Amino acid sequence: MVASELAVLVTKVRKRLASTVVDSFTLNRVMRMVIIEFKGAFGYEGMARKLFYWGYESGHEFLMRMERDVTRFSLNERSLRFLARMAWYLFAGNDPMVEVRRERAEGGEWMVIRVRDPKNPAALGIEMGHKVSFYEAGAYEGASNTFALLKGGDYRVVARETRCLARGDECCELLVVYLPRGVPFKAVEDRYPEAFAEIPADYSEELFRRFFA
Numbered sequence: 001m002v003a004s005e006l007a008v009l010v011t012k013v014r015k016r017l018a019s020t021v022v023d024s025f026t027l028n029r030v031m032r033m034v035i036i037e038f039k040g041a042f043g044y045e046g047m048a049r050k051l052f053y054w055g056y057e058s059g060h061e062f063l064m065r066m067e068r069d070v071t072r073f074s075l076n077e078r079s080l081r082f083l084a085r086m087a088w089y090l091f092a093g094n095d096p097m098v099e100v101r102r103e104r105a106e107g108g109e110w111m112v113i114r115v116r117d118p119k120n121p122a123a124l125g126i127e128m129g130h131k132v133s134f135y136e137a138g139a140y141e142g143a144s145n146t147f148a149l150l151k152g153g154d155y156r157v158v159a160r161e162t163r164c165l166a167r168g169d170e171c172c173e174l175l176v177v178y179l180p181r182g183v184p185f186k187a188v189e190d191r192y193p194e195a196f197a198e199i200p201a202d203y204s205e206e207l208f209r210r211f212f213a
Contacts, residue, residue, distance in 0.1 A: 023093065024092070024093040024094070024121040025121070027092070027093065027121045027122060028121040028122065028124055028125065031121070031122040031123070031126075031132075031135070032125070032126055034051070035047065035051075035126060035128070035132050038050055038051065039128075044130060044198075045198065047134075048131075048134045048198045048199055049134075049199060049203065051132075051134035051135040051138065052134040052135070052137060052138035052141075052199055052203070053138060053207065054135055054138065055134065055135035055136060055137065055138025055139035055140075055141075055142065056138035056139065056141055056142035056207050056211070057138075057142060057211075058135075058138075058139050058142070059138065059139035059140060059141065059142030059143030059144075059146070060142040060143065060145070060146045060211055062139075062143060063142075063143045063146035063147055063150070064146060067150060070083065070147060070150075071147075071150050071151065074151075075147070075148065075151045075152075075154075075155065075178075077100045077101075077102070077111065080100050080111060080113055080178070081098050081099075081100045081113070083147070084096075084098045084100075084113050084115050084140070084176065085098045085115075087139075087140065087143065088115055088117065088136075091136075091139070092117060092120060092121055092122065092136070093121060094117050094119055094120070094121070096115050096116055096117040097115070097116040097117070098113065098114070098115050098116075099113070099114045099116075100112070100113050105187070105191060106183055106187045106191075107179065107180040107182060107183035107187070108180045108183075109180070110177055110178060110179055110180070110183075111155070111177070111178035112175070112176075112177050112178075113174075113175070113176040113177070113178075114162075114173055114174065114175055114176075115140070115173065115174040115176065116163075116171045116172070116173045116174075117171060117172050118165075118170060118171040118172075120133060120136075120165055120171070120172035122135065122136060122172075123164055123165040123166045123172050124165055126165070126166040127166065127168075128166040128167065129166075129167060129168070130164075130166065130167055130198075131161045131163075131164035131166065131167050131198060132164060132166040132167075133161045133164055133166075133172050133174070134161065134198070134199065136161070136172075136174060137159045137160050137161045137174055137199075138159070140157075140159040140174055140176050141157055141158060141159035141176070141204060141207075142207070142211065144157035144159065144176060144178070145157045145208060145211070145212065148178065149212060153181060154180065154181050155178040155179060155180060155181060156178075156179050156181060156183070156185070156208065157176060157177065157178050157179070158176075158177050158179065158185045158188045158201065158204045159174055159175065159176040159177070160174070160175050160192075160195040160196060160199065161173065161174055161175075161195070162174070162175045162192070162194065162195045175192060175195050184201070184205070185201040185202075185204045185205050185208075186201045186202070186205075188201060189201035
C-alpha cells in the first residue's frame with residue numbers, strides 16, 4: 001500500500017483515539033526512565049517480562065478499539081506489511097523497514113515479519129549491553145494475536161526483539177511470526193533460539209491463554 005493509504009489509516013486512528021503520532025523525544029526520555037527503574041527494581045529478566053506484558057496488554061486493547069478499521073484487511077503478506085509499518089509509525093514516530101516472507105516449517109507455512117528501525121526512540125542513546133525493546137515486541141504479539149483471532153483464528157503469533165540499539169546493534173529489529181493454528185510457540189524458539197534468550201516461548205503460551213482462552 002502507498003504512503004497516502006498509510007496516512008489515511010493513521011488519521012483514522014488519531015481520531016478514534018483522540019491522539020497524535022508519538023513525540024519521539026518524549027518517548028525516548030520516558031522509556032529510558034522506565035527501563036532504568038524497572039531493571040533496578042526487578043532485575044533484567046523481570047524488567048523484560050514486565051515490559052513485554054505491558055506491551056502485550058496495550059497491543060491487544062488497541063486492536064480491540066480499532067477492530068472496525070483493521071478487520072477490513074486480509075490476513076496476507078501485503079496487509080501484514082502495511083499494518084506492521086503503520087503500527088510502528090504511529091507509536092514510535094518513525095517509518096520502519098518491514099520485510100514479510102513465507103517460510104516452510106513445522107505445521108506448514110509460516111509468515112515471518114521483520115520490522116527494523118535504526119533510530120528507534122525507545123532504545124536510542126540507551127547503553128545497556130542488552131536488548132531493551134520488550135514493550136514493542138509484546139505490543140506486536142498482543143495486537144497480532146488479536147488480529148489473527150478476529151480474522152478467524154487460523155494463526156497464532158509470537159514476537160521477539162532480535163537486534164537492539166541498546167546492545168550496540170545497528171538497528172532495533174522485531175521478529176513477528178504467524179504460525180498455523182496448532183503449532184506451539186516453542187517451534188519458533190527452536191528455529192530462532194537467539195531471539196528467546198530473555199523471554200522463553202512458554203511465556204507467550206501463558207499470555208495467549210490468559211488473554212484469549
